[in-house]
Amino acid sequence: MKVAVIGTGYVGLTTAVSLAVKGHEVLGIDVDAAKIEQLSNGRSPIYEPGLDQVLLETLGQGKIRFSTNLVEAKEAQVVFVCVGTPETEDGEADLRYLHAALQDIATLHNHSPKERTLVIKSTVPVGTGDQAAVSLRHCKELQVVSNPEFLREGCALEDALNPSRIIVGADSEEAIAVMQTLYSGLSAPWVITTRANAELIKYASNAFLAARISFMNELARLSAVLGTDVTVVSHGMGLDSRIGSQFLRAGVGFGGSCFPKDTIALLKLANQHGVTLSLLEKVREVNASQPVWFFNQLVSKIPDLAGKRIAVLGLAFKPDTDDIREAPALRILAELQAAGAVVTAYDPIAAKAVEALFPDVEYVTTPEAAFAGAHAAVLVTEWQACVKLDWKLIKEQMEQPLLFDGRNAWPHDELKKAGFEYLGVGKS
Numbered sequence: 001m002k003v004a005v006i007g008t009g010y011v012g013l014t015t016a017v018s019l020a021v022k023g024h025e026v027l028g029i030d031v032d033a034a035k036i037e038q039l040s041n042g043r044s045p046i047y048e049p050g051l052d053q054v055l056l057e058t059l060g061q062g063k064i065r066f067s068t069n070l071v072e073a074k075e076a077q078v079v080f081v082c083v084g085t086p087e088t089e090d091g092e093a094d095l096r097y098l099h100a101a102l103q104d105i106a107t108l109h110n111h112s113p114k115e116r117t118l119v120i121k122s123t124v125p126v127g128t129g130d131q132a133a134v135s136l137r138h139c140k141e142l143q144v145v146s147n148p149e150f151l152r153e154g155c156a157l158e159d160a161l162n163p164s165r166i167i168v169g170a171d172s173e174e175a176i177a178v179m180q181t182l183y184s185g186l187s188a189p190w191v192i193t194t195r196a197n198a199e200l201i202k203y204a205s206n207a208f209l210a211a212r213i214s215f216m217n218e219l220a221r222l223s224a225v226l227g228t229d230v231t232v233v234s235h236g237m238g239l240d241s242r243i244g245s246q247f248l249r250a251g252v253g254f255g256g257s258c259f260p261k262d263t264i265a266l267l268k269l270a271n272q273h274g275v276t277l278s279l280l281e282k283v284r285e286v287n288a289s290q291p292v293w294f295f296n297q298l299v300s301k302i303p304d305l306a307g308k309r310i311a312v313l314g315l316a317f318k319p320d321t322d323d324i325r326e327a328p329a330l331r332i333l334a335e336l337q338a339a340g341a342v343v344t345a346y347d348p349i350a351a352k353a354v355e356a357l358f359p360d361v362e363y364v365t366t367p368e369a370a371f372a373g374a375h376a377a378v379l380v381t382e383w384q385a386c387v388k389l390d391w392k393l394i395k396e397q398m399e400q401p402l403l404f405d406g407r408n409a410w411p412h413d414e415l416k417k418a419g420f421e422y423l424g425v426g427k428s
């Protein structure tokens, strides 16, 4: 099929490339001309494992191309909307990019009318798809579908090619048939439902995953006091098939471009309808205080951080991505700097983006270099490069062998034997 994808960020680019892999003819559209130029030259503006190579392959096969001009999409049978829906100052989903894209599609459709399906993949509040259908009803032969995305940054391409489920909110047999043709060959369970249900499935999924993380983070605080080990507790819990092991790890809190904004957007949506989601309010409260709780563990060992060298390992909001939106590391760096610590940081990919926000931090190009002369080291993002380390060498390099493992990812038994003082999250 001929497909256009509006917005070539994490979701749009991955969607575009994976559809091209499946044999569709894809045009990626973005308002960011520099991004489009880079993409046209076969370079991905984002770091996502495997994406560069598949981008080059599909470009070479002529299956994908990029432009800033939606008019080039006049032959498209399907137009995806993958623009950002960030948080407004009030915490609601900011739909201005979505509305601009819908306006562009209306203009395109009026100039080049044909049977066309508009697929909203951006995460949008319940009712947005129905409102779009109403506002575009003058565009004859245009169907509006809600098809939320569930890919995880760090394995986005793999997720797009092997989705856990395909959620389609549509109100016509024709639109459903188009989606079935588009995604034929993907073996995933389908849920065909209303647009509103599809939109709520997305928010509810993210809110639920966020709740699991906050539950474990709060349990970790209890575990730290009791002298129990929350990693063993979560392992034991996760073996229960009713619970499962995913998103059950205590840490420094969730971040990224989705959970923080989607949980607040869901709360706002509920409030607008006179409903209080008190559990979700607590989920956010726990998450906001988790980096501070973790930082206070450090302060309990080093009460005066002024002038102390602290190594920070990992800055992206999670491993295998360059995304630093709402990354817990940003909060920890701010706390360290406010306390007067001298910070040396390492991240294999995201250091440059963080440097723009924290120019006073010293950024090093190897994890080992971050430890040199440090009074303590903090693991914030568990990149393999930050976990698999030469601990003998590191012990010799550190001023004081004090480790704070914000992801419970360092080999704590081995480290204790090697003479390090080790503190994890919820393990003594």
Ligand SMILES: NC(=O)c1ccc[n+]([C@@H]2O[C@H](COP(=O)([O-])OP(=O)(O)OC[C@H]3O[C@@H](n4cnc5c(N)ncnc54)[C@H](O)[C@@H]3O)[C@@H](O)[C@H]2O)c1
Pocket (backbone or CB within 6 Å): 006, 007, 008, 009, 010, 011, 012, 029, 030, 031, 032, 035, 082, 083, 084, 085, 097, 098, 100, 101, 121, 122, 123, 124, 149, 150, 151, 152, 153, 257, 258
């Ligand atoms: N990032 C994720 O892991 C993820 C996962 C699932 C769902 N989502 C949702 O998908 C949506 C996109 O997220 P993202 O992380 O890919 O965002 P992003 O910020 O990485 O990308 C958005 C892109 O849209 C472009 N854009 C904005 N307005 C445009 C317009 N009018 N025309 C053309 N291009 C335009 C921007 O230049 C940018 O390149 C959001 O609603 C997000 O909540 C994200």
